[in-house]
Amino acid sequence: MSDINISALAVGEALPERSHTATNVSLFLYNAIIWNPHRIHYDETYTTQVEKHPGVVIDGPLQGDWLNQVVLNWMGDNGTLTSFNYSNRRASYLGETLTSGGAITAIDKQAGTVDLEIFIKNEKGDVITPGTAQVRYS
Amino acid sequence: MSELISAEAKSWIGRSGEPQRVEINRTDIIKYSIATEQRQAKYLQGDEAPPMFMFGALRPLVPMSELGPDGISVDKFLPELPLKRVMAGGTEMKFHRTIHPGDVLRATRSLSDIIEKQGSTGPLIFVVYDLRVETEAGELVMEERQTRILR
Numbered sequence: 698m699s700d701i702n703i704s705a706l707a708v709g710e711a712l713p714e715r716s717h718t719a720t721n722v723s724l725f726l727y728n729a730i731i732w733n734p735h736r737i738h739y740d741e742t743y744t745t746q747v748e749k750h751p752g753v754v755i756d757g758p759l760q761g762d763w764l765n766q767v768v769l770n771w772m773g774d775n776g777t778l779t780s781f782n783y784s785n786r787r788a789s790y791l792g793e794t795l796t797s798g799g800a801i802t803a804i805d806k807q808a809g810t811v812d813l814e815i816f817i818k819n820e821k822g823d824v825i826t827p828g829t830a831q832v833r834y835s
Numbered sequence: 836m837s838e839l840i841s842a843e844a845k846s847w848i849g850r851s852g853e854p855q856r857v858e859i860n861r862t863d864i865i866k867y868s869i870a871t872e873q874r875q876a877k878y879l880q881g882d883e884a885p886p887m888f889m890f891g892a893l894r895p896l897v898p899m900s901e902l903g904p905d906g907i908s909v910d911k912f913l914p915e916l917p918l919k920r921v922m923a924g925g926t927e928m929k930f931h932r933t934i935h936p937g938d939v940l941r942a943t944r945s946l947s948d949i950i951e952k953q954g955s956t957g958p959l960i961f962v963v964y965d966l967r968v969e970t971e972a973g974e975l976v977m978e979e980r981q982t983r984i985l986r
Contacts, residue, residue: 766871
């Protein structure tokens with residue numbers, strides 16, 4: 698990465714989008730490292746028959762991390778992530794491809810801060826995990 | 836108001852759980868970074884933990900006998916409330932310092948509020964938790980406010 702010049706940024710500017718397609722393997726590894734044994738993330742029969750989901754559930758906090766990475770991978774080496782908020786509004790299931798992205802909502806050159814609105818969208822284009830973040834430049 | 840939240844449940848507001856001590860190690864950071872498809876070398880090599888890493892590092896470690904048939908352990912840090920279906924609300928995080936291998940951190944969770952609200956489909960109860968993560972020396976590392984919605 699390189700540095701970001703805050704003077705060159707503009708409100709409304711979009712952050713790079715990225716697509717994420719979870720697999721059985723990636724969900725297994727994620728739930729293993731976060732030590733989450735909830736069966737809805739790896740046991741399809743249980744998930745559909747007992748908890749009545751249409752498929753294996755993609756973890757909300759995993760989407761939170763993908764959302765977080767929209768900021769981390771954009772903000773440059775001179776940026777510091779100071780705050781990050783998100784909420785999982787709608788569930789997402791194995792087989793779906795999700796798209797992450799965002800845009801600049803405010804710039805305070807005096808304080809050296811940039812406010813961002815970030816999102817995870819499903820294939821229909823609905824925002825299922827919205828969020829906000831602030832990056833500080835010194 | 837507050838017909839759903841008993842005086843006993845209200846008395847939980849302000850309570851803190853036992854502080855949890857966590858040793859940060861490089862291998863766990865690398866595993867987390869692979870599983871979340873991080874792109875930066877400092878995360879993939881385990882030199883620094885991605886900001887969301889603590890979510891996994893603080894999950895409960897309980898014996899197998901305490902896991903239900905769904906795989907989940909019962910959260911003991913929740914008072915008896917009449918609504919049972921839990922939905923994730925929002926998560927707000929503030930970062931004060933990055934996390935690195937070798938750090939020894941102390942995390943404390945408090946139950947900050949229990950609020951009754953009227954939703955479009957019926958009553959809702961919002962349970963608000965505050966998490967504070969510090970170094971052993973008391974330096975603030977991160978703060979997180981998590982809201983759970985019961986319906």
